[in-house]
Amino acid sequence: MHPLRSSRPYLLASLRSSRPYVLTYLTFLLVSLLPGCTPKTSPDYPIIPAEISQVTLTDSFWAPRIQRDIEITIPAVLQKLYETGRIRNFQNAGKVLQGKSQSEEFCTAFPFDDSDVFKLIDAGAYAILNLKGKAERTKLELQIDSLIRLIGAAQEIDGYLYTARTMKPKVIPDMSGKERFINEQENSHELYNLGHLYEAACTYYEATDKKILLNIATRSADFLYKVFIEGKLVRYPGHEEIETGLARLYRTTGNPHYLELSNYFLEVRGPGGLDYNQAHIKPLEQTEAVGHAVRGMYLYSGMTELGVLKPDTVYLKAVGKIWNDIVRSKTYLTGGVGSKSSNEGFGDPYDLPNHTAYCETCSSIGFILWNERMFRLTGDSKYMDLLEKTLYNAFLSGIALSGDHFFYPNPLESWGKKVRPDWYACACCPPNVARLIPMVPRFMYARSGNKIFLNLFASGKAVLKVAGTNFTIGQETRYPWDGKVEIAVNPEKSAQSAILLRIPGWVVNQAFASDLYSFTSASGKKYSVSINGEPYEAPIQNGYAAIDRKWKKGDKILLNLPMTVRLVEANAKVTVDAGKVAVQRGPIIYCAEAADHDVSVLTMTIDTTTIFNGIYQPDLLNGIYKMACLANSFSKPSSLASRPHPLTSFTSSLPHILTLIPYFAWANRASGEMAVWFATAPQYITRFPEPPGLEAKAKGSASYAYDNSIPYLNDGIDPVNSADRGNNAFRLHPHKGTDEWIAYEFDQPQKLSSVKVYWLEDESYCLPVSWKLSYKKEDGSWAPVDSFSPYLIEKDQYNEVTFVAVKTTGLRIDMKLNQVGPGGIIEWKVN
Numbered sequence: 033m034h035p036l037r038s039s040r041p042y043l044l045a046s047l048r049s050s051r052p053y054v055l056t057y058l059t060f061l062l063v064s065l066l067p068g069c070t071p072k073t074s075p076d077y078p079i080i081p082a083e084i085s086q087v088t089l090t091d092s093f094w095a096p097r098i099q100r101d102i103e104i105t106i107p108a109v110l111q112k113l114y115e116t117g118r119i120r121n122f123q124n125a126g127k128v129l130q131g132k133s134q135s136e137e138f139c140t141a142f143p144f145d146d147s148d149v150f151k152l153i154d155a156g157a158y159a160i161l162n163l164k165g166k167a168e169r170t171k172l173e174l175q176i177d178s179l180i181r182l183i184g185a186a187q188e189i190d191g192y193l194y195t196a197r198t199m200k201p202k203v204i205p206d207m208s209g210k211e212r213f214i215n216e217q218e219n220s221h222e223l224y225n226l227g228h229l230y231e232a233a234c235t236y237y238e239a240t241d242k243k244i245l246l247n248i249a250t251r252s253a254d255f256l257y258k259v260f261i262e263g264k265l266v267r268y269p270g271h272e273e274i275e276t277g278l279a280r281l282y283r284t285t286g287n288p289h290y291l292e293l294s295n296y297f298l299e300v301r302g303p304g305g306l307d308y309n310q311a312h313i314k315p316l317e318q319t320e321a322v323g324h325a326v327r328g329m330y331l332y333s334g335m336t337e338l339g340v341l342k343p344d345t346v347y348l349k350a351v352g353k354i355w356n357d358i359v360r361s362k363t364y365l366t367g368g369v370g371s372k373s374s375n376e377g378f379g380d381p382y383d384l385p386n387h388t389a390y391c392e393t394c395s396s397i398g399f400i401l402w403n404e405r406m407f408r409l410t411g412d413s414k415y416m417d418l419l420e421k422t423l424y425n426a427f428l429s430g431i432a433l434s435g436d437h438f439f440y441p442n443p444l445e446s447w448g449k450k451v452r453p454d455w456y457a458c459a460c461c462p463p464n465v466a467r468l469i470p471m472v473p474r475f476m477y478a479r480s481g482n483k484i485f486l487n488l489f490a491s492g493k494a495v496l497k498v499a500g501t502n503f504t505i506g507q508e509t510r511y512p513w514d515g516k517v518e519i520a521v522n523p524e525k526s527a528q529s530a531i532l533l534r535i536p537g538w539v540v541n542q543a544f545a546s547d548l549y550s551f552t553s554a555s556g557k558k559y560s561v562s563i564n565g566e567p568y569e570a571p572i573q574n575g576y577a578a579i580d581r582k583w584k585k586g587d588k589i590l591l592n593l594p595m596t597v598r599l600v601e602a603n604a605k606v607t608v609d610a611g612k613v614a615v616q617r618g619p620i621i622y623c624a625e626a627a628d629h630d631v632s633v634l635t636m637t638i639d640t641t642t643i644f645n646g647i648y649q650p651d652l653l654n655g656i657y658k659m660a661c662l663a664n665s666f667s668k669p670s671s672l673a674s675r676p677h678p679l680t681s682f683t684s685s686l687p688h689i690l691t692l693i694p695y696f697a698w699a700n701r702a703s704g705e706m707a708v709w710f711a712t713a714p715q716y717i718t719r720f721p722e723p724p725g726l727e728a729k730a731k732g733s734a735s736y737a738y739d740n741s742i743p744y745l746n747d748g749i750d751p752v753n754s755a756d757r758g759n760n761a762f763r764l765h766p767h768k769g770t771d772e773w774i775a776y777e778f779d780q781p782q783k784l785s786s787v788k789v790y791w792l793e794d795e796s797y798c799l800p801v802s803w804k805l806s807y808k809k810e811d812g813s814w815a816p817v818d819s820f821s822p823y824l825i826e827k828d829q830y831n832e833v834t835f836v837a838v839k840t841t842g843l844r845i846d847m848k849l850n851q852v853g854p855g856g857i858i859e860w861k862v863n
């Protein structure tokens with residue numbers, strides 16, 4: 033919101049402040065009030081989103097999710113921030129503890145952990161905007177205020193804020209660098225953290241009128257202005273985010289320095305840096321999405337902001353090209369982006385593997401927020417279509433139905449063993465999820481001039497000021513399970529206005545905004561609009577059915593979006609999906625998971641003419657529309673030399689029922705196989721599960737494991753090479769040069785005589801220096817095995833060690849890690 037257009041009482045608040053921008057603001061206001069003087073407004077988006085406080089949801093999809101976010105997710109994340117030391121870092125930096133409890137130790141793994149605290153405050157502030165009840169608001173505000181006091185204490189006198197350095201720890205984290213900003217372009221994340229701080233500060237001010245965090249933010253941004261603009265320090269942010277944070281701070285305060293600084297960070301980016309963080313060429317010259325997907329999304333959002341706020345920067349030309357590139361060849365059917373785990377980012381065009389799909393939850397959030405900006409810039413429904421797709425599918429998969437477990441990567445296929453943990457060592461996603469869910473009401477409605485946009489469908493109401501009067505727009509619908517939407521239009525006084533109803537692509541036979549995905553056949557069912565019971569042929573503008581008329585109290589619109597089951601196929605260039613289809617109904621992409629099947633869902637085929645039956649089940653997975661169809665299941669043929677496999681390899685199969693649930697709801701019952709894409713004939717099946725080895729019976733443990741990665745040791749997934757980490761490797765990041773162990777324990781004694789180890793080695797991980805094997809004796813002690821073969825450490829292959837057979841309940845690998853980088857194991861088999 034620009035201060036001049038906003039309804040926030042910023043003027044009063046800013047009069048209490050002594051910032052120089054007050055003068056600018058007052059001069060502007062005075063000039064604009066002079067008779068005969070046309071008010072000059074700063075450029076901004078032509079479309080303004082609904083204010084969250086003006087939207088009330090009563091639906092059974094989003095309203096309970098927002099409530100769960102407030103009651104479960106935000107408290108759970110807050111507890112983790114305390115438990116893991118993230119808040120302790122602020123206490124240590126601010127020296128707020130007494131005597132012995134004060135320490136100078138950086139308590140967590142990464143210097144960007146500060147940002148998790150800022151994101152949680154942002155989440156709390158968005159929650160407050162949703163909360164109409166006073167008691168809940170007060171409790172949240174008290175919790176946030178106590179966090180803000182710690183942040184204030186941790187801020188240095190000149191405005192610098194970065195706990196990893198300020199506490200002067202004995203060992204400063206590697207990533208931070210020895211001096212301020214020296215490592216910023218690489219990995220210190222000093223500016224990244226602040227971007228999230230600025231966002232949180234603006235939201236908290238918007239929600240509460242309290243300036244306590246905004247003052248910390250402006251002190252920090254004023255300090256950056258001195259260092260980077262006045263001090264001419266040329267350094268770009270290694271991880272983008274501050275660009276959008278500063279643009280937001282500019283809108284909230286009106287201080288042009290923040291816009292200048294935001295633009296500066298874009299101007300000094302590249303060329304000659306890494307494509308990993310989009311610094312390989314100047315942002316203006318970029319036409320393709322490359323590198324780390326979250327960084328990319330934040331950069332493209334920042335460029336969009338600057339292109340809008342400072343049109344002379346012409347960033348909008350570049351973002352249009354990049355958006356097209358992503359949509360043409362780099363987006364999953366779920367709306368997720370970023371296919372590779374090695375860079376947490378974009379791969380080659382059309383390279384969209386399913387079981388190793390990264391689709392980090394944060395990149396979905398970034399994509400949603402960028403698409404929302406592109407919509408506000410253009411009024412084109414294609415951006416809202418994509419926002420809806422990502423929101424209901426790739427993003428929602430990132431949080432368990434319970435509200436307190438999270439996925440970081442969101443693959444479209446699982447070979448088993450994927451569970452949502454309650455936290456990650458690198459915990460960027462959980463607090464980001466917590467802040468996006470209460471933002472959803474803002475995406476639903478928007479206004480511009482005399483237009484009202486109805487973007488997302490959910491029961492409830494919103495108040496928007498248009499054409500000089502307050503319009504209350506009510507919705508009654510069971511969306512996303514049913515496409516009938518009853519809209520009640522109630523202007524305070526009769527007024528001419530255009531109400532624009534988004535007609536989703538899926539209802540007009542457009543599966544996607546490019547030819548990356550299409551429906552296998554056209555649906556004959558058409559959407560319809562009626563006004564006060566009379567059919568109405570609404571002209572289509574930018575994908576919206578536009579109804580421009582004089583509205584009066586009690587007017588009713590009925591929008592009917594027929595929700596039929598649709599089969600989707602991918603562009604032939606997406607080779608992994610060749611001969612496969614996915615199932616979509618309305619905005620929801622479906623999947624099948626092991627919990628509903630007694631055969632492998634990966635080996636089931638469906639006929640494109642198959643008939644689907646569906647029913648809404650209120651008690652299943654918090655209420656979902658569940659579907660089923662007839663399918664066949666095939667077992668592995670004797671020879672699978674080529675793919676598509678020759679049809680003659682397969683013997684006839686038994687018919688089965690394939691049960692389909694929304695993709696977002698997978699992995700909420702038990703871990704197991706999951707598939708979004710189904711072969712249409714057996715020759716297109718891409719994986720036949722191997723019978724599990726003895727290791728499948730083992731329970732793994734380790735001296736240390738990064739991000740709950742122990743289950744990947746024996747998940748039965750053979751790698752292509754040592755860099756094929758997928759999301760499927762046991763990892764010891766960030767440990768280097770240390771002695772570590774991993775063990776398998778069995779319920780019953782097993783006779784074992786060999787092991788095979790596939791080491792992880794890529795740009796981040798190194799092979800270990802040495803390893804050896806022990807077995808557990810009856811008395812519980814460990815003894816070395818009597819090996820016949822050397823302990824090889826070769827990459828891109830299994831390293832097998834055979835030994836004199838032992839009967840044991842445990843086997844252990846002891847290894848010494850390389851000094852250069854952390855180690856990991858993709859797979860450990862025993863025989």
Ligand SMILES: [Zn+2]
Pocket residue numbers: 392393394395440459460461462464
């Ligand atoms: Zn993340």
